[in-house]
Amino acid sequence: MxxxxxxxxxxxxxxxxxxxxxxxxxxxxxxxxxxxxxxxxxxxxxxxxxxxxxxxxxxxxxxxxxxxxxxxxxxxAQECERAVEAEIIPEILESADYIVRGYGKDDRIVYGSGGVIPTDAIVARAETLFEREGIAYVHVRSARNNCYQCRIERA
CATH class of the missing domain: 3.30.1740 (first zn-finger domain of poly(adp-ribose) polymerase-1)
Incomplete structure (x- = not known):
């Protein structure tokens, strides 16, 4: 995937x-x-x-x-170019780990989908989550402060 x-x-x-x-x-x-x-x-x-x-x-x-x-x-504060959509982990994800959590089409958390994941395992975790039928998209959030980082979707 x-x-x-x-x-x-x-x-x-x-x-x-x-x-x-x-x-x-x-x-x-x-x-x-x-x-x-x-x-x-x-x-x-x-x-x-x-x-x-x-x-x-x-x-x-x-x-x-x-x-x-x-x-x-x-x-x-000034205009910047939007990141190209890619499978490559974005530059901003430089911490050791992040919360990776799935959401359904209703924009609600899919229980059991969230976890603190090592940064180098985010791609694999997202691919695993997308194998579940009820997951429409995934958020990557700070493991320390829960701040939203980016969204992951199926290509």
């Missing part, structure tokens, strides 16, 4: 970069990166020291419902 890591949609990111409201209706905060641990969820690269970035609340689900987690993410 082939999978694809997917970044946030460009249309959504450009709205936020233009001052549009985040998931809580707030204007994204603007900061300057020190170059350490500021992963942009659009280009899926780390934000370089000295570059501006946004901090905002993001909900990677289409509607509010009990499983629609919202949390902080970072984006480049």
């Amino acid at each position: 082939t999978i694809q890591f997917k970044a946030l949609p460009t249309e959504d990111v450009q709205a936020l970069q233009g001052g549009g409201p985040d998931a809580y209706g707030n204007t994204p905060e603007r900061q300057v990166s020190d170059g350490d641990g500021m992963p942009c969820r659009h280009c899926l690269k780390n934000i370089a020291a000295g570059d501006g970035y946004l901090v905002l609340a993001y909900r990677p689900f289409p509607q509010l419902q009990p499983y629609a987690e919202t949390g902080p993410i970072f984006l480049h």
